[in-house]
Amino acid sequence: MSETTTAAELPVYMRRDGFDPAPELGALREGERVGRARSPFGVDVWVLTHHDDVRAALADSARFSNATPMRGMPGMPVPDAATLARMRAGNPLLADPPEHTRLRRLLTPEFTVRRMRRLEPRIHEIVDERLDAMQRCGPPADLISSFALPVPSLVICELLGVPTEDRAGFEHRTSRLLDMSVPPGERMRLQAESREYMARLVAREQRDPGEAMLGMLVREHGDDLSTDELIGIANILLIAGHETTSNMLGLGTLALLRHPDQLALVRDDPDAVAPAVEELLRWLSIVHTGVVRTTTTEVEIGGTRIGAGELVVFALPAANRDPDATTDPDRLDITRGEVGHLAFGHGVHHCLGAPLARMEMRVAFPALLRRFPGLAEVPGTAAFRSFHVVYGLTGLEVTW
Amino acid sequence: MSAPRTGTVRVLADRDVCVGAGNCVFADEAVFDQDDDGLVVVLVEEPPDGDGVRRAVQTCPSGALRLIDG
Numbered sequence: 420m421s422e423t424t425t426a427a428e429l430p431v432y433m434r435r436d437g438f439d440p441a442p443e444l445g446a447l448r449e450g451e452r453v454g455r456a457r458s459p460f461g462v463d464v465w466v467l468t469h470h471d472d473v474r475a476a477l478a479d480s481a482r483f484s485n486a487t488p489m490r491g492m493p494g495m496p497v498p499d500a501a502t503l504a505r506m507r508a509g510n511p512l513l514a515d516p517p518e519h520t521r522l523r524r525l526l527t528p529e530f531t532v533r534r535m536r537r538l539e540p541r542i543h544e545i546v547d548e549r550l551d552a553m554q555r556c557g558p559p560a561d562l563i564s565s566f567a568l569p570v571p572s573l574v575i576c577e578l579l580g581v582p583t584e585d586r587a588g589f590e591h592r593t594s595r596l597l598d599m600s601v602p603p604g605e606r607m608r609l610q611a612e613s614r615e616y617m618a619r620l621v622a623r624e625q626r627d628p629g630e631a632m633l634g635m636l637v638r639e640h641g642d643d644l645s646t647d648e649l650i651g652i653a654n655i656l657l658i659a660g661h662e663t664t665s666n667m668l669g670l671g672t673l674a675l676l677r678h679p680d681q682l683a684l685v686r687d688d689p690d691a692v693a694p695a696v697e698e699l700l701r702w703l704s705i706v707h708t709g710v711v712r713t714t715t716t717e718v719e720i721g722g723t724r725i726g727a728g729e730l731v732v733f734a735l736p737a738a739n740r741d742p743d744a745t746t747d748p749d750r751l752d753i754t755r756g757e758v759g760h761l762a763f764g765h766g767v768h769h770c771l772g773a774p775l776a777r778m779e780m781r782v783a784f785p786a787l788l789r790r791f792p793g794l795a796e797v798p799g800t801a802a803f804r805s806f807h808v809v810y811g812l813t814g815l816e817v818t819w
Numbered sequence: 820m821s822a823p824r825t826g827t828v829r830v831l832a833d834r835d836v837c838v839g840a841g842n843c844v845f846a847d848e849a850v851f852d853q854d855d856d857g858l859v860v861v862l863v864e865e866p867p868d869g870d871g872v873r874r875a876v877q878t879c880p881s882g883a884l885r886l887i888d889g
Contacts, residue, residue: 533844
């Protein structure tokens with residue numbers, strides 16, 4: 420089975436070849452540096468590929484705005500202004516400072532490293548429960564549906580106060596919503612369904628605030644936040660909280676299985692785990708671009724002039740495989756100990772949940788590998804997914 | 820890893836700029852912490868120069884951290 424995911428209709432910044440960015444993306448970085456592509460939204464965008472360009476632009480929220488709504492997608496009905504504003508409310512990824520600062524400051528206390536350390540024993544329990552279930556059922560198992568997806572999904576449910584029995588529903592909606600091959604009309608409908616679901620949860624918390632994060636937001640910030648903002652915040656936390664880490668766990672495990680010497684280090688040496696997680700984040704760069712930015716003024720990047728009001732995407736896999744930033748960048752080396760990858764972004768929109776994601780991966784990878792020292796992939800079952808906002812695997816059969 | 824550095828450095832943190840990503844705490848928790856709002860707290864204002872403190876400054880996403888060589 421071919422693992423080449425290159426498809427003609429995919430923009431260059433989403434094309435991959437197994438674990439690697441497509442060769443043409445690297446060629447763009449080494450050549451013109453800044454390119455043009457037709458986005459899945461049907462509009463032309465600028466593509467930044469060089470590590471220093473991407474890092475500088477990510478840090479420059481004044482000239483690269485997250486708050487400008489995308490122009491319409493072909494085949495997607497254009498919502499009226501009030502609907503659009505409601506759909507965007509509360510999402511820090513769709514706001515610029517100072518609005519972004521206000522929203523982010525409400526959430527930063529909830530994701531501190533110390534908070535995450537308090538959660539660590541519970542993450543261990545959730546991981547162990549999934550491993551117990553895999554062991555009970557016996558091999559072969561689909562690693563994605565039995566481990567990589569449920570672990571972060573259960574953790575974010577608990578953190579937010581989302582009922583775990585709703586998992587199947589929101590996991591399915593999120594996966595389809597972020598899949599660019601799903602027709603725009605259906606994705607629009609799924610987005611509305613996600614909001615309706617979250618509106619019900621927020622209404623319940625407003626009546627009777629629970630102890631988890633949604634209840635806290637209602638109790639402590641119910642007066643500063645509109646209901647639409649509460650819904651938007653809860654929605655983005657739920658989506659970002661499970662979709663990203665689950666793909667790192669799935670794809671990261673496959674990467675280690677195909678580098679057995681490095682897998683052995685993660686399994687056997689506790690000190691190897693934290694740098695391994697950082698290197699997997701860099702090498703896999705599962706988020707292709709993050710949110711499309713709009714220039715607020717004319718800018719010059721890597722010798723290319725881009726006018727005001729233009730759409731710009733940051734090709735994170737290209738930046739994280741830039742030989743000017745990382746020695747021998749296409750080699751996975753969990754011992755390299757280099758820093759400065761852009762997998763969590765950079766600038767004010769740097770991933771809020773990074774401490775949580777790191778904690779989950781630092782617990783889950785070694786626990787999986789120690790429970791099943793003979794873990795092996797069933798050849799031909801690794802299914803890379805191409806059309807998704809977050810790169811990863813749709814399935815991976817394993818034995819042990 | 821680079822060779823050990825000698826001497827101390829002075830750490831400057833701008834809490835108005837900080838976005839609470841926690842990278843500095845991961846990089847060097849002897850020097851950096853977060854307060855209850857998630858914002859950076861410098862525990863040791865003039866720490867020994869080292870990889871951890873350099874890494875914290877390099878990976879700070881908001882540009883809130885600066886080092887002044889001792």
